[in-house]
Amino acid sequence: MSQRAKHPTRNAVVALAAAGMGVTAVFGAGASAVAAEAQAPLAMDTAAAVTAQAQAQTAKAAQAKAVKAAAVKAAAAKKAAKAVGWIKPVTGYTLTAGYNQGGAMWTNKHSGQDFAVPVGTLVKAVHGGTVVKAGPNGGGDGPAYGNAIVIKHANGTYSQYAHLSKINVKIGSKVKTGQLIARSGNTGNSSGPHLHFEIRTTPNYGSSVNPASFLRAEGVFI
Numbered sequence: 186m187s188q189r190a191k192h193p194t195r196n197a198v199v200a201l202a203a204a205g206m207g208v209t210a211v212f213g214a215g216a217s218a219v220a221a222e223a224q225a226p227l228a229m230d231t232a233a234a235v236t237a238q239a240q241a242q243t244a245k246a247a248q249a250k251a252v253k254a255a256a257v258k259a260a261a262a263k264k265a266a267k268a269v270g271w272i273k274p275v276t277g278y279t280l281t282a283g284y285n286q287g288g289a290m291w292t293n294k295h296s297g298q299d300f301a302v303p304v305g306t307l308v309k310a311v312h313g314g315t316v317v318k319a320g321p322n323g324g325g326d327g328p329a330y331g332n333a334i335v336i337k338h339a340n341g342t343y344s345q346y347a348h349l350s351k352i353n354v355k356i357g358s359k360v361k362t363g364q365l366i367a368r369s370g371n372t373g374n375s376s377g378p379h380l381h382f383e384i385r386t387t388p389n390y391g392s393s394v395n396p397a398s399f400l401r402a403e404g405v406f407i
Protein backbone atom coordinates (compact mmCIF):
# COMPACT_ATOMS: atom_id res chain seq x y z
CA MET A 186 0.00 0.00 0.00
CA SER A 187 1.31 3.49 -0.84
CA GLN A 188 1.68 6.28 1.74
CA ARG A 189 -1.00 8.24 -0.09
CA ALA A 190 -3.50 5.36 0.07
CA LYS A 191 -3.11 5.08 3.85
CA HIS A 192 -4.28 8.59 4.54
CA PRO A 193 -8.09 8.18 4.21
CA THR A 194 -8.11 5.48 6.93
CA ARG A 195 -5.91 7.52 9.24
CA ASN A 196 -8.20 10.54 8.79
CA ALA A 197 -11.23 8.40 9.58
CA VAL A 198 -9.65 7.19 12.82
CA VAL A 199 -8.78 10.74 13.83
CA ALA A 200 -12.36 11.79 13.09
CA LEU A 201 -13.72 8.98 15.28
CA ALA A 202 -11.40 9.93 18.11
CA ALA A 203 -12.57 13.52 17.85
CA ALA A 204 -16.17 12.30 18.02
CA GLY A 205 -15.44 10.95 21.52
CA MET A 206 -15.11 7.25 20.69
CA GLY A 207 -13.41 5.01 23.20
CA VAL A 208 -9.78 4.07 22.75
CA THR A 209 -10.74 0.41 22.21
CA ALA A 210 -13.00 1.27 19.33
CA VAL A 211 -10.40 3.46 17.64
CA PHE A 212 -7.54 1.04 18.11
CA GLY A 213 -7.30 -1.21 15.09
CA ALA A 214 -10.77 -0.29 13.91
CA GLY A 215 -9.72 -0.22 10.23
CA ALA A 216 -12.48 -0.72 7.68
CA SER A 217 -15.35 -0.92 10.19
CA ALA A 218 -14.31 2.45 11.61
CA VAL A 219 -14.61 3.96 8.16
CA ALA A 220 -18.05 2.39 7.82
CA ALA A 221 -19.08 3.70 11.25
CA GLU A 222 -18.13 7.22 10.27
CA ALA A 223 -20.54 7.02 7.35
CA GLN A 224 -23.47 6.38 9.75
CA ALA A 225 -25.57 9.10 11.31
CA PRO A 226 -24.11 10.44 14.62
CA LEU A 227 -26.65 8.51 16.74
CA ALA A 228 -25.83 5.20 15.08
CA MET A 229 -22.11 5.71 15.69
CA ASP A 230 -22.25 4.75 19.36
CA THR A 231 -23.96 1.47 18.51
CA ALA A 232 -21.51 0.72 15.73
CA ALA A 233 -18.61 1.44 18.05
CA ALA A 234 -20.06 -0.79 20.75
CA VAL A 235 -20.49 -3.63 18.25
CA THR A 236 -16.91 -3.19 17.08
CA ALA A 237 -15.61 -3.08 20.66
CA GLN A 238 -17.53 -6.25 21.54
CA ALA A 239 -16.16 -8.07 18.50
CA GLN A 240 -12.64 -6.95 19.28
CA ALA A 241 -12.89 -8.01 22.92
CA GLN A 242 -14.06 -11.48 21.89
CA THR A 243 -11.31 -11.79 19.28
CA ALA A 244 -8.71 -10.77 21.86
CA LYS A 245 -10.06 -13.31 24.37
CA ALA A 246 -9.94 -16.09 21.77
CA ALA A 247 -6.41 -15.11 20.76
CA GLN A 248 -5.33 -15.18 24.40
CA ALA A 249 -6.76 -18.68 24.90
CA LYS A 250 -5.02 -19.82 21.73
CA ALA A 251 -1.69 -18.35 22.91
CA VAL A 252 -1.94 -20.13 26.28
CA LYS A 253 -2.61 -23.43 24.53
CA ALA A 254 0.29 -22.86 22.07
CA ALA A 255 2.66 -22.08 24.95
CA ALA A 256 1.73 -25.33 26.70
CA VAL A 257 2.34 -27.33 23.51
CA LYS A 258 5.67 -25.55 23.00
CA ALA A 259 6.78 -26.25 26.59
CA ALA A 260 5.99 -29.94 26.19
CA ALA A 261 7.96 -30.08 22.93
CA ALA A 262 10.94 -28.31 24.54
CA LYS A 263 10.90 -30.80 27.44
CA LYS A 264 10.92 -33.67 24.97
CA ALA A 265 13.75 -32.08 22.92
CA ALA A 266 15.88 -31.44 26.03
CA LYS A 267 15.71 -35.13 26.86
CA ALA A 268 16.73 -36.13 23.34
CA VAL A 269 19.71 -33.76 23.11
CA GLY A 270 22.94 -35.70 23.11
CA TRP A 271 25.94 -34.70 21.06
CA ILE A 272 26.01 -32.81 17.77
CA LYS A 273 28.50 -31.90 15.04
CA PRO A 274 30.55 -28.74 15.71
CA VAL A 275 29.87 -27.27 12.24
CA THR A 276 27.59 -27.90 9.28
CA GLY A 277 28.27 -27.54 5.57
CA TYR A 278 31.81 -28.90 5.85
CA THR A 279 34.15 -31.13 3.88
CA LEU A 280 36.14 -33.61 5.94
CA THR A 281 39.83 -33.08 5.37
CA ALA A 282 42.63 -34.42 7.64
CA GLY A 283 41.42 -37.23 9.87
CA TYR A 284 42.59 -38.42 13.27
CA ASN A 285 46.10 -39.90 13.53
CA GLN A 286 46.88 -38.91 9.98
CA GLY A 287 50.59 -38.23 9.38
CA GLY A 288 51.84 -35.22 7.45
CA ALA A 289 54.16 -32.25 7.24
CA MET A 290 51.71 -30.06 9.17
CA TRP A 291 52.11 -31.94 12.44
CA THR A 292 55.15 -32.82 14.56
CA ASN A 293 53.26 -35.89 15.74
CA LYS A 294 50.22 -37.57 14.28
CA HIS A 295 47.17 -35.37 13.72
CA SER A 296 45.39 -35.05 17.07
CA GLY A 297 41.93 -34.24 15.76
CA GLN A 298 39.50 -34.14 12.88
CA ASP A 299 39.56 -31.27 10.38
CA PHE A 300 36.34 -29.84 8.98
CA ALA A 301 37.03 -27.55 5.99
CA VAL A 302 34.60 -24.61 6.23
CA PRO A 303 34.70 -20.98 5.08
CA VAL A 304 36.11 -18.47 7.61
CA GLY A 305 33.26 -17.19 9.78
CA THR A 306 31.27 -20.44 9.88
CA LEU A 307 29.28 -20.90 13.11
CA VAL A 308 31.07 -23.21 15.54
CA LYS A 309 28.75 -24.88 18.06
CA ALA A 310 29.38 -26.70 21.34
CA VAL A 311 29.04 -30.42 20.54
CA HIS A 312 27.62 -30.96 24.03
CA GLY A 313 26.79 -28.86 27.08
CA GLY A 314 29.57 -28.06 29.52
CA THR A 315 31.92 -25.45 30.94
CA VAL A 316 34.59 -23.56 28.99
CA VAL A 317 38.02 -24.30 30.53
CA LYS A 318 40.25 -22.74 27.87
CA ALA A 319 39.53 -19.87 25.47
CA GLY A 320 41.94 -17.57 23.72
CA PRO A 321 44.93 -17.18 21.44
CA ASN A 322 47.98 -19.47 21.60
CA GLY A 323 45.58 -22.42 21.50
CA GLY A 324 44.06 -21.24 24.77
CA GLY A 325 47.37 -22.28 26.34
CA ASP A 326 48.05 -25.41 24.28
CA GLY A 327 50.45 -23.71 21.90
CA PRO A 328 50.53 -21.35 18.92
CA ALA A 329 49.92 -24.11 16.35
CA TYR A 330 46.22 -24.13 17.35
CA GLY A 331 45.72 -20.40 16.85
CA ASN A 332 42.63 -19.16 18.71
CA ALA A 333 41.09 -22.14 20.51
CA ILE A 334 38.44 -23.24 23.00
CA VAL A 335 38.28 -26.30 25.27
CA ILE A 336 34.99 -27.31 26.90
CA LYS A 337 34.70 -29.74 29.82
CA HIS A 338 31.67 -32.02 29.67
CA ALA A 339 29.96 -33.77 32.57
CA ASN A 340 31.17 -37.23 31.56
CA GLY A 341 34.85 -36.25 31.96
CA THR A 342 35.33 -35.69 28.25
CA TYR A 343 36.69 -32.48 26.76
CA SER A 344 36.05 -31.05 23.31
CA GLN A 345 38.49 -28.69 21.62
CA TYR A 346 37.96 -26.24 18.73
CA ALA A 347 40.94 -24.59 17.01
CA HIS A 348 42.11 -22.13 14.32
CA LEU A 349 39.14 -19.87 15.19
CA SER A 350 38.66 -16.34 13.86
CA LYS A 351 36.39 -15.22 16.71
CA ILE A 352 35.69 -16.54 20.21
CA ASN A 353 32.26 -15.86 21.75
CA VAL A 354 32.82 -17.43 25.20
CA LYS A 355 35.14 -16.97 28.19
CA ILE A 356 36.79 -19.36 30.62
CA GLY A 357 34.05 -20.36 33.06
CA SER A 358 31.18 -19.85 30.58
CA LYS A 359 28.48 -22.49 30.82
CA VAL A 360 27.41 -23.58 27.37
CA LYS A 361 24.51 -25.63 26.11
CA THR A 362 24.58 -28.27 23.39
CA GLY A 363 24.51 -26.49 20.04
CA GLN A 364 25.32 -23.07 21.47
CA LEU A 365 27.31 -20.74 19.22
CA ILE A 366 30.77 -20.53 20.82
CA ALA A 367 32.96 -19.20 17.99
CA ARG A 368 33.47 -18.50 14.31
CA SER A 369 35.81 -20.71 12.34
CA GLY A 370 39.00 -19.31 10.93
CA ASN A 371 42.50 -19.97 9.69
CA THR A 372 44.65 -18.94 12.69
CA GLY A 373 47.76 -20.78 13.89
CA ASN A 374 49.37 -23.62 11.97
CA SER A 375 46.62 -23.98 9.39
CA SER A 376 46.88 -24.74 5.69
CA GLY A 377 43.51 -23.19 4.87
CA PRO A 378 40.18 -22.22 6.46
CA HIS A 379 38.96 -25.09 8.64
CA LEU A 380 37.91 -26.13 12.11
CA HIS A 381 40.30 -28.46 13.92
CA PHE A 382 38.25 -30.48 16.41
CA GLU A 383 39.46 -32.78 19.17
CA ILE A 384 37.94 -34.96 21.83
CA ARG A 385 40.25 -35.27 24.84
CA THR A 386 40.30 -37.14 28.14
CA THR A 387 41.96 -34.16 29.89
CA PRO A 388 41.90 -30.41 29.11
CA ASN A 389 45.37 -30.63 27.61
CA TYR A 390 47.11 -31.47 24.38
CA GLY A 391 48.29 -35.09 24.23
CA SER A 392 45.12 -36.71 25.59
CA SER A 393 43.11 -36.87 22.38
CA VAL A 394 40.99 -39.79 21.25
CA ASN A 395 39.49 -40.39 17.80
CA PRO A 396 36.72 -37.76 17.60
CA ALA A 397 34.87 -39.45 14.73
CA SER A 398 34.68 -42.73 16.69
CA PHE A 399 33.68 -40.89 19.85
CA LEU A 400 30.85 -39.04 18.12
CA ARG A 401 29.72 -42.20 16.34
CA ALA A 402 29.33 -43.91 19.73
CA GLU A 403 27.06 -41.01 20.70
CA GLY A 404 24.99 -41.49 17.55
CA VAL A 405 26.57 -38.64 15.56
CA PHE A 406 27.92 -39.52 12.13
CA ILE A 407 30.21 -36.95 10.52
Ligand SMILES: [Zn+2]
Pocket residue numbers: 282295297298299380381382
Ligand atom coordinates in the same frame (compact mmCIF):
# COMPACT_ATOMS: atom_id res chain seq x y z
ZN1 LIG B 1 43.64 -30.36 12.41
